Amino acid sequence: MSYVLNHDDLESLLLGACFFGSGGGGTLASARSLLAQFHAGDYYPDAQVRVVSVDEATAGETVMVAYLGSPVAINGAHFPQGPVDAVLAVRERLALENRTLAYLAPPESGALGFLVACLVAARLGLAVIDADGAGRAVPSLPQLTYAAAHINPRPAFLVSQTGLRVELDVQPSQGVNGAHTHQQDVATIIDQMMRPIVSQADFKQFGGLAMWIMAPAELARALPVRGTLGRALRLGRELQAGRLRSPEELVDYLARQCDMRAWLLFPQGTFVAAEVDSRNGFDLGKITIRAGERLCTVLYQNESLLAWDSSRSTPLCMAPDTISYFVEGDGQAVYSNGDLLLPDGTLNPALMQRKVTLLGLQAHPVLRERDGLILDSFMQLINAIGYLGPYVPLTGNAGAAAGSAA
Known part of the structure; x- marks a missing residue:
């Protein structure tokens, strides 16, 4: 309608x-x-x-x-x-x-x-x-x-x-x-x-x-x-109204209202560093989050493509599955990679005082088709940034991610 x-x-x-x-x-x-x-x-x-x-x-x-x-x-x-x-x-x-x-x-x-x-x-x-x-x-x-x-x-x-x-x-x-x-x-x-x-x-x-x-x-x-557009509009209204105050509430909302599976990949961390370089119409960079002794690194080419946990031997999440930030506390809760940075390309220091959780969302099946154009294209980009292994579906990481978060 x-x-x-x-x-x-x-x-x-x-x-x-x-x-x-x-x-x-x-x-x-x-x-x-x-x-x-x-x-x-x-x-x-x-x-x-x-x-x-x-x-x-x-x-x-x-x-x-x-x-x-x-x-x-x-x-x-x-x-x-x-x-x-x-x-x-x-x-x-x-x-x-x-x-x-x-x-x-x-x-x-x-x-x-x-x-x-x-x-x-x-x-x-x-x-x-x-x-x-x-x-x-x-x-x-x-x-x-x-x-x-x-x-x-x-x-x-x-x-x-x-x-x-x-x-x-x-x-x-x-x-x-x-x-x-x-x-x-x-x-x-x-x-x-x-x-x-x-x-x-x-x-x-x-x-x-x-x-x-x-x-x-x-x-x-x-x-x-x-x-x-409809699901983004509804989620945006919930965020504006302050009805989603924790990543757990957000995961539950996505399951109930959007029929989407999401996981807490790296909960309750803090931003510690950022790097970016703009060329050929891309912002190429990485965001680093710390939780205790563990470091999570998000590699992006405009969009986040790969998330690594220093305590694990396989990626936390990789494209085409979605990697998103949820920042707790007062103020804006969601950010793009570019919004985390100051104009000089450094991390906004105000965000270092707030807890951030990295979430993974399972991509639509058409993006995950084996030997399909879309998945193959994503893998070429991921290979180019240094990962030479196969696509690891988000569902394959869910148990390990939950275990490392416990």
Whole structure:
């Protein structure tokens, strides 16, 4: 069933989406900078956003819209001009074919991913679909269900905040959409081509992306991870109201209200250190948490990919399963990796005084398919940061994690 979001709803949405984003999906700081300008006026004709289900999106075409680049670099944006211009390019192309753009789809679950889709929809009079391409945030395009579903990636528009527009037209070697083996190549090639582009001076490490144009008949297979905006909105409201005061209460809430399995991976620790380096549109870094003599290290590439406990020989959790923070005490409870840091890249010292628990959430089954495009793509990234073992499902770690927490 469709529903409407206003400014206050979007603030709740950001909090819930931040938790589900596995440390990424854009920072709350960048999302709030954009949300602060969301009111009816010269830029936004109406300060409301209509959200529809996948089944309701039958009145026209859909396109995925996002910011692509470094979350830290995006922090200074006030209006989503790059994504708006990218969607306008898609709408113009569709008009030449007598087709109508009616809906936007977020790329992933995350504060910025959801908000950008909502703000662009408000600017252009479109609706947003209550689903996304992963149910968590991801570092690169091949990890999204649009790629796994073999949706045609052509054309793909990347636009800077100042209007510099790049169109990528990568032709698969087999067919319009590519054969199973070539769709991975196409999504990977587009992603690898875009990263150096956003590093150019005109882009300043980020740009607006619109790609994967979908007819109504394609949405069912492109968007199997559904209801993700709704669940983020509900969780955000609970967090704002202070009804979830402990990680145990949060785990229980996720089981009861979201039908999601979550585990306390590293409970009752404190943040002790952070490192980050921004390049090629990625924030590459690690966060260190201490609990007694044990250290937990979270490695991330925008999004958290791997969590290690110094007392164990296998990872606590690894992508595509979600790694999220819950910070106890007064103040904000959920953070992205970027939100933990000061502008100079060091850890916010105020957070060192509060207890933090690392939680693991089981990824949607489509992300965990053995030999599937999404899992293979995640494993390539994890191998690149130094882990050369196999994917260890979160369920395989649950008993050991609970034992080390006892």
